[in-house]
Amino acid sequence: MMKLVSLISVASVLLVGLTLQPTLVRAEEPVAAAVAATTDVEATMKKIGFNFKQAMQATEVPVMQEKVLVMAELVASVQAYQFTPEKQVVFQQGLDKVAAQLTLVLGALAKQDLATAKQLLGEVDSLKKQYHKERSPSFWQLIFGG
Known part of the structure; x- marks a missing residue:
């Protein structure tokens, strides 16, 4: 079930992205059906963080959209x-x-609304903080479990 949700979310992101950036895919290039799993989650997360910072600093819609x-x-x-x-x-x-x-x-960027896009992207940082707490157990969790 979770894989299906993941594939649906990936497909929706890619479809929105392809709609926004039609030059990303040429007619002779096949569109990949699935994205390959990363082999290094930590390095991939650092790349996400790097692109997040660049997107938040963007002053033009196409630049933010690319990131x-x-x-x-x-x-x-x-x-x-x-x-x-x-x-x-x-x-x-x-x-x-x-x-x-x-x-x-990406939907906000499609409407050329950079301010809303940045506000929405800011929520990703909140999600990062929330789920990184799940990754690293606290001292008390290590002692008492949970």
Whole structure:
């Protein structure tokens, strides 16, 4: 079920991106059906963070759009990664929320609304903070479990 949700969110991000940037795909180039799973989640997350900062600093819609599309592709590659069984559901939930938020950002960019797009992209930072807490257990969680 989670893989289906991931594939649907990836497809929606890619479809919005292709609609916004028709020059990204030429007629002779096949569109990839699925994104390959990352082999290094930490490095991929750093790339997402780098593109996030660049997108937030963008002063033009096409520049921000390019960075958000890169982020969406990177998020999709992390969604395809198999986390440990006890963290899989939680991490996929967070990644699905990020993918959905990026779709909203791309929608605002399609309307040439840079301010709204940046506001919506700011929510990704809140999601990052929320789900990174899940990744690293606190001192008390290590002692008492949970």
